[in-house]
Amino acid sequence: MITGCCERNLNPVVTLQHFTVPRWMTAAGGWAAPGSADRFARYCETVLPILAEGVSYVCTINEPNLAAMTAPLHLPSAERPAFTGVMPAPHRPTADALVAAHARAVDILRGQSGIAAGWTIASQAVQAAPGGEEAAAAWSHEREDFFLEAAKGDDFIGVQAYTRTVIGPDGPLPVPESAEQTLTDWEYYPQALEQAVRHTWQTTGGVPILVTEHGIATADDTRRIDYTRTALHGLRAAMDDGIDVRGYIHWSLLDNFEWVAGYKPTFGLVAVDRQTFARTPKPSAHWLGTIARTGHLPE
Numbered sequence: 395m396i397t398g399c400c401e402r403n404l405n406p407v408v409t410l411q412h413f414t415v416p417r418w419m420t421a422a423g424g425w426a427a428p429g430s431a432d433r434f435a436r437y438c439e440t441v442l443p444i445l446a447e448g449v450s451y452v453c454t455i456n457e458p459n460l461a462a463m464t465a466p467l468h469l470p471s472a473e474r475p476a477f478t479g480v481m482p483a484p485h486r487p488t489a490d491a492l493v494a495a496h497a498r499a500v501d502i503l504r505g506q507s508g509i510a511a512g513w514t515i516a517s518q519a520v521q522a523a524p525g526g527e528e529a530a531a532a533w534s535h536e537r538e539d540f541f542l543e544a545a546k547g548d549d550f551i552g553v554q555a556y557t558r559t560v561i562g563p564d565g566p567l568p569v570p571e572s573a574e575q576t577l578t579d580w581e582y583y584p585q586a587l588e589q590a591v592r593h594t595w596q597t598t599g600g601v602p603i604l605v606t607e608h609g610i611a612t613a614d615d616t617r618r619i620d621y622t623r624t625a626l627h628g629l630r631a632a633m634d635d636g637i638d639v640r641g642y643i644h645w646s647l648l649d650n651f652e653w654v655a656g657y658k659p660t661f662g663l664v665a666v667d668r669q670t671f672a673r674t675p676k677p678s679a680h681w682l683g684t685i686a687r688t689g690h691l692p693e
Contacts, residue, residue, distance in 0.1 A: 396408070396444065396445075396447060396448055396449060397447070397448070399448070400447075400448040405448075405450055405451075406448065406449055407449075407450075407451040407452075407453065407604070407606065407643065408445060408449050408451070408452050408453065409452075409453040409455075409456050409514070410437070410438060410441065410452065410453065410454055410455070410499065411434070411437075411454065411455045411456065412456040413456060413457070413460075413461060419433070424465060424488060425461070425462075425465070425488045425491040425492055425495070426465070426485065426487035426488045426491050427491075430491050430494075430495060431491060431494040431495040431497075431498050432498075434495040434498065434499060435495070435498040435499065435502060438454075438498070438499045438502045438503065439502055442502065442503070442505075442506055445503070445506065445509060446506055446508075446509075449509060450508060450509065450510060451509075451510050451512070451550065451604060451640075452503050452509050452510070452511050452512075453512060453513055453514050453552050453606065454495070454496045454499040454500060454503070454511060454512070454513045455492060455495065455496055455499075455513045455514075456513075456514050457514055457515065457516040457554060458489070458492040458493075458496065458513060458515070458541055459484060459489075459515055459516055459537055459538055459540075459541045460481075460516045461488065461492060462484035462485050462486075462488045462489040462492060462541075463481040463482060463483070463484050463485075463537065464481070465484070465485035465488040466482050466485050467482075481537070483536055483537070484536060484537060484540070489540065489541070492541075493541070493544045496513050496544065497544075499511065500512075500548060500549075504549075510549035510550050511548060511549050511550075512545060512548040512549055512550040512551045512552060512601070512604070513541075513545060513548070513551065513552065514551075514552030514553075514554050514606045514607070515538060515541050515542055515545075515551065515552065515553065515554065515594070516538075516554050516555075517538065517553055517554060517555040517586070517589075517590035517593070517594065518533075518534065518537060518538055518558070518559040519555055519557065519558040519559065519583070519586035519589045519590050519593075520533060520534040520538070520558070520559050520560075520561055521558055521559070521560050521561070521589075522560075522561055523560050523561065523562040523563075523567055525562065525563045526560075526561045526562040526563050529561050529562065529563055529564070529565065530561035533559075533561050533565070533566075534561075539597050542594055542597040542598050543597065543598070545598050545601055546598055546599050546601065547601075548598075548601055549602070550601060550602045550603065550604050550640060551594060551598055551601045551602070551603060551604070552603075552604050552605075552606035552607075553587075553590050553591055553594050553603055553604070553605050553606065553608075554605075554606055554607035554608070554645075555586045555587045555589075555590035555591075555605075555607075555608055556578075556580060556586060556607075556608065556609070556610070557576075557580040557581050557582075557583045557586050558581065558583045558585075558586045558589070569581045576610055576611045576612055576659070577611035577612060577613065577658060577659040577660065578611045578652075578655065578659045580611075582610070582617070582621065584610075584620075584621045584622070584624035584625040584628070585624070585625070585628055586625075587605065587608050587625040587626075587628055587629055588625070588628025588629060588631060588632050589628075591603055591605070591628075591629060591632045591637060591639065592632055592637065595632070595637045595638075600638070602638040602639075602640050603637065603638060603639045603640065604639075604640045604641050604643070605629065605639065605641065605642040605643060606643050607643065607645040608622075608625060608642065608643070608644060608645060609622070609644050609645035609646060609661045610622070610661065611652070611659030611660060611661050612660065613660060615676045615677055615678050616677075618663075618676070618678045619677065619678050619681050622644070622678065622681075622682065623691075623692070626642070626685070626691055627691065629642065630691060644663060644682060645661055646661045646662055646663070647662060647663055647664055648662045648663075648664050648666050648673065649661065649662035649664070649665055649666045650662065662676070663675065663676055663678050663679035663682060664676060664679055
């Protein structure tokens with residue numbers, strides 16, 4: 395895959411671990427099991443020769459904050475918390491283990507000339523409702539800032555933002571009934587990207603940023619273009635204020651299999667016929683491609 399990207403003049407951004415782990419690792423206790431950082435380090439050492447051929451950016455672990463939040467759902471049934479639809483607080487032993495594994499991986503990757511190492515964080519774009527300021531700060535620190543702070547000193551950090559989370563005194567508030575929602579039932583809120591980038595820059599103390607995921611699940615491609623245009627204007631405003639943004643990667647190229655939601659949420663710039671597998675670029679693909687080629691962002 396790396397060779398194929400390079401042959402097509404694409405700069406591959408590689409993620410070494412994206413949620414799934416071997417069944418034997420889950421059975422042993424997942425990331426919280428003793429020795430997980432050592433095992434991940436050996437894995438990184440094993441793939442390093444492959445990464446040496448044309449890879450500039452390597453993400454060690456995808457969205458460790460979400461991995462730590464979902465870890466309690468994989469505990470034995472007697473210990474598993476009831477799932478209420480709101481992500482539980484991160485499992486602290488898992489969070490600590492992920493930070494340790496990331497640090498080991500960064501040290502290994504930095505031994506290879508030309509590779510920038512970091513990890514990617516799922517941004518909540520947390521906002522406080524009136525009276526929810528303290529709750530919002532606590533929510534953000536536990537679920538996001540802890541992992542951002544662990545990235546201080548990294549070569550870059552990946553920002554992955556789609557919508558916002560509004561926190562009241564008692565926790566997250568539901569999306570207002572009057573708000574436009576996407577096919578994932580998230581609020582249509584393109585300003586989330588700028589907020590996530592600014593918050594990440596401030597919390598990490600100025601670690602360079604790579605937008606590694608950003609997009610919208612919609613059946614109306616005109617809304618994809620409008621959403622992305624607004625978000626990119628916000629990103630440009632952040633860059634104009636001196637924030638070091640190295641690149642932007644849209645999620646996703648193709649309409650994909652979106653975890654438990656299956657094929658319903660269409661995130662792609664390219665439509666995929668599930669019967670014939672024919673791929674058809676949407677107008678948004680041409681629109682974003684023009685921006686990429688020209689560097690000009692239309693109003």
